[in-house]
Amino acid sequence: MKSLGVVIGLAALAAGLLLGQTRVLAASAEKGKEAFLLHGCWQCHGYQGQGGIAGVKLAPNPIPFDTLSNFVRTTNRAMPPFRKEILSDEDLADIYAYLQSIPKDPDPNSIPLLNP
Amino acid sequence: MARRDKSPQGSAATGPDVSRRKFMSGVALTGAATAVLPQDTPQAATAPSLSPTLPPSALRPDVRMAAAETGTPKELAKATGPDGSDFMVDVIKTLDIDYVCSNPASSFRALHESLIDYGGNKKPEFITCTHEESSVAMGHGYFKATGKPLMMLCHGTVGLQHAAMAIYNAWCDRVPVIAIGGTDIDAAHRAPGVPTFHSAQDINALVRDFTKWDDQPVSLQHFAQSMVRAYKIAMTPPQEPVMIALDLGLQQEPVKAHERESLYIPKYVPTAPPQADSNAVKEAARLLANAERPVIVADRAARTPAGMKLLVELAETLQAPVIDQGGRMNFPNSHYLKQNARGAALISNADVIIGLELSDYWATVNRFVDNGLDGIGINETVIKPGTKLIGISSVGLVTKSNYQDFQRFQSLDVDMAGDAEASLPALLEAVKASIPSDRMAALEKRGEALKKTHADAHERTKAAAAVAWNASPISTARLAMEIYGQIKDLDYSLVSSSGNVSGWPNRLWKMDKHHNWLGSSGGYGVGYGAPAAIGAALGNRDIGGRFSVNIQSDGDLMYAPGVLWTAARHKIPILSVMHNNRGYHQEVMHVQRLANRRSRVAALGMDRSPIGTSIENPDIDYASLAKSMGYWSAGPIKDPAELGPTLKRAVEVVKSGQPALVDVWTQPR
Numbered sequence: 084m085k086s087l088g089v090v091i092g093l094a095a096l097a098a099g100l101l102l103g104q105t106r107v108l109a110a111s112a113e114k115g116k117e118a119f120l121l122h123g124c125w126q127c128h129g130y131q132g133q134g135g136i137a138g139v140k141l142a143p144n145p146i147p148f149d150t151l152s153n154f155v156r157t158t159n160r161a162m163p164p165f166r167k168e169i170l171s172d173e174d175l176a177d178i179y180a181y182l183q184s185i186p187k188d189p190d191p192n193s194i195p196l197l198n199p
Numbered sequence: 200m201a202r203r204d205k206s207p208q209g210s211a212a213t214g215p216d217v218s219r220r221k222f223m224s225g226v227a228l229t230g231a232a233t234a235v236l237p238q239d240t241p242q243a244a245t246a247p248s249l250s251p252t253l254p255p256s257a258l259r260p261d262v263r264m265a266a267a268e269t270g271t272p273k274e275l276a277k278a279t280g281p282d283g284s285d286f287m288v289d290v291i292k293t294l295d296i297d298y299v300c301s302n303p304a305s306s307f308r309a310l311h312e313s314l315i316d317y318g319g320n321k322k323p324e325f326i327t328c329t330h331e332e333s334s335v336a337m338g339h340g341y342f343k344a345t346g347k348p349l350m351m352l353c354h355g356t357v358g359l360q361h362a363a364m365a366i367y368n369a370w371c372d373r374v375p376v377i378a379i380g381g382t383d384i385d386a387a388h389r390a391p392g393v394p395t396f397h398s399a400q401d402i403n404a405l406v407r408d409f410t411k412w413d414d415q416p417v418s419l420q421h422f423a424q425s426m427v428r429a430y431k432i433a434m435t436p437p438q439e440p441v442m443i444a445l446d447l448g449l450q451q452e453p454v455k456a457h458e459r460e461s462l463y464i465p466k467y468v469p470t471a472p473p474q475a476d477s478n479a480v481k482e483a484a485r486l487l488a489n490a491e492r493p494v495i496v497a498d499r500a501a502r503t504p505a506g507m508k509l510l511v512e513l514a515e516t517l518q519a520p521v522i523d524q525g526g527r528m529n530f531p532n533s534h535y536l537k538q539n540a541r542g543a544a545l546i547s548n549a550d551v552i553i554g555l556e557l558s559d560y561w562a563t564v565n566r567f568v569d570n571g572l573d574g575i576g577i578n579e580t581v582i583k584p585g586t587k588l589i590g591i592s593s594v595g596l597v598t599k600s601n602y603q604d605f606q607r608f609q610s611l612d613v614d615m616a617g618d619a620e621a622s623l624p625a626l627l628e629a630v631k632a633s634i635p636s637d638r639m640a641a642l643e644k645r646g647e648a649l650k651k652t653h654a655d656a657h658e659r660t661k662a663a664a665a666v667a668w669n670a671s672p673i674s675t676a677r678l679a680m681e682i683y684g685q686i687k688d689l690d691y692s693l694v695s696s697s698g699n700v701s702g703w704p705n706r707l708w709k710m711d712k713h714h715n716w717l718g719s720s721g722g723y724g725v726g727y728g729a730p731a732a733i734g735a736a737l738g739n740r741d742i743g744g745r746f747s748v749n750i751q752s753d754g755d756l757m758y759a760p761g762v763l764w765t766a767a768r769h770k771i772p773i774l775s776v777m778h779n780n781r782g783y784h785q786e787v788m789h790v791q792r793l794a795n796r797r798s799r800v801a802a803l804g805m806d807r808s809p810i811g812t813s814i815e816n817p818d819i820d821y822a823s824l825a826k827s828m829g830y831w832s833a834g835p836i837k838d839p840a841e842l843g844p845t846l847k848r849a850v851e852v853v854k855s856g857q858p859a860l861v862d863v864w865t866q867p868r
Contacts, residue, residue: 133667163795
């Protein structure tokens with residue numbers, strides 16, 4: 084029974100991850116950019132999610148969606164939580180799609196101003 | 200009869216025709232006369248008698264006296280002799296004050312006139328300001344660039360009310376400013392209407408909670424003593440603003456006959472700064488010398504370049520990492536022992552921490568998280584149990600109780616009241632004497648490890664700066680490095696960084712001189728940046744050879760933008776680069792935080808920030824604003840590719856001796 088329970092649990096987790104991934108795949112980076120602005124993500128993380136003194140870097144190469152989602156919903160640290168009442172699952176998925184769409188950074192060693 | 204005949208005043212019908220000071224001496228004379236002749240006065244019969252043998256202590260005025268007190272006095276006669284305010288200028292000149300920053304006002308008109316005419320408008324030279332807040336903040340910045348305080352003059356009421364925020368910033372930042380407020384104390388003789396609106400019994404009360412000392416001299420000799428005393432107190436660590444209320448009557452009246460031979464100006468001799476107790480220094484040195492993971496934290500430790508050298512020597516002796524909290528330029532950021540990037544980890548692993556002139560020791564070893572369901576935040580320690588805490592600070596020597604700049608209470612194991620810079624030589628010697636010979640190898644190994652972490656941190660910082668490098672609005676990292684690209688070969692001075700640009704200059708610009716970084720406002724009163732930057736640029740201009748650069752936030756500039764005119768008027772060369780993020784961004788985040796905590800969507804109105812926090816719609820054209828006041832200007836720059844060439848042109852303008860402003864649309868932080 085125990086092993087069956089573990090199998091069912093793992094299957095459910097896999098299904099959940101799959102659903103989550105499907106939702107992300109279906110999301111719109113264009114809508115996500117607008118949601119990123121409307122919900123104030125840019126305030127601490129910058130318009131490109133680059134981060135700064137007030138918020139961590141979100142993009143490029145964002146952390147896995149579920150990790151991000153879990154943090155956004157439940158954080159009790161410096162960032163205030165965004166619960167579903169104020170940020171829908173759809174909007175969060177769109178925001179993630181926007182973060183994924185942000186192109187890779189230039190190599191810092193290729194920027195003369197960063198290597199005076 | 201004797202009073203009337205001997206009185207220097209005219210008859211009751213015509214009123215007094217002498218100066219009010221002489222009038223007052225006449226009152227004293229008549230008072231004395233009546234005291235010895237109570238029985239001759241008509242009032243004596245009706246005055247209540249306290250004793251059958253003693254005269255009453257006060258008498259009702261006779262007709263002449265009543266008229267003198269309540270009637271309209273004649274125009275004061277032209278006095279003869281040296282003017283009181285000329286003597287005041289003589290006093291001020293002994294203190295070698297370079298400038299007086301001021302918005303003109305009637306309550307100090309006599310001193311104003313003496314400064315420019317009798318004093319020749321030199322030492323001090325009058326700097327015309329358009330707001331009293333700017334006057335004080337210019338002095339604030341000037342001191343941090345030069346180590347010399349400025350004087351500011353203002354109306355003691357409405358002007359001082361304008362100035363008060365800037366005085367509070369100076370108080371929190373431990374900066375001396377000599378503030379003088381004009382007031383006309385004599386209610387019976389001052390001009391009615393506006394001058395009376397602009398007078399008060401005790402103007403200094405407005406700023407007494409955040410000035411180190413204040414006085415209201417009532418004679419010229421009193422002024423001389425108070426002015427020199429004020430300067431001396433302000434300059435003794437902890438250095439703080441001081442305030443003098445200056446009676447207009449005292450300014451305007453001539454030196455009295457009896458004063459002409461006796462007036463003197465006290466010699467100013469600096470007070471030696473307070474040093475930490477010698478036994479406590481030895482105990483601190485013992486703890487540091489034997490620590491496995493010591494950390495040095497400095498905030499306003501290096502008052503002068505000498506303090507910076509001493510701190511480097513202490514850190515190298517201990518091979519201990521330094522976290523510079525930035526109240527002053529305490530430590531060169533190119534030195535491998537500057538370890539701000541790993542500050543949190545170093546603090547949490549330390550076994551001994553020494554804090555030097557920290558404005559907030561509690562927050563150095565504890566954390567406050569502005570979150571939590573109860574709405575009051577989370578408080579948690581970040582140090583290991585048993586970590587020994589050492590502190591040297593002079594601030595506790597003048598702690599007051601109303602304003603809370605002393606921050607939360609933190610218990611220390613060795614707590615020394617004294618000026619850190621003045622105490623460092625003794626601490627350094629004690630540390631050298633305390634390091635066991637068998638620990639030298641361990642110290643060297645610690646230093647080698649810190650060299651690697653310093654280099655690694657620099658690479659990580661560069662990588663972080665590269666993110667969103669080509670973004671528009673322009674990233675704050677790009678902004679900072681485009682500026683640095685134009686000034687890195689100059690002897691630059693970052694005179695203000697009122698805009699929060701994620702600390703990029705301190706992280707990526709090479710800063711190894713005391714004037715490379717002048718710190719921030721102290722009290723976080725917005726409106727400091729623009730005037731303090733211009734005041735510091737004035738000092739740098741006079742020192743010569745320094746290039747003043749300011750990263751100027753939009754909200755800060757809009758408090759009192761008239762200071763731009765002051766810079767142009769007085770030909771103060773400064774490059775101001777706008778960090779124009781089009782909002783009061785700290786408040787943008789605060790309102791968003793509260794909306795989230797309450798599960799509400801923040802109302803944005805017509806903007807992208809919560810209502811009441813944005814500075815857009817319409818967007819302010821800072822280039823036109825600056826141009827209208829005599830600046831060379833450009834912008835708004837939104838394309839990062841345009842920034843470098845524009846800044847290059849601006850740098851050339853500043854090198855020619857003019858102020859320049861480049862408006863740049865930026866990312867929020």
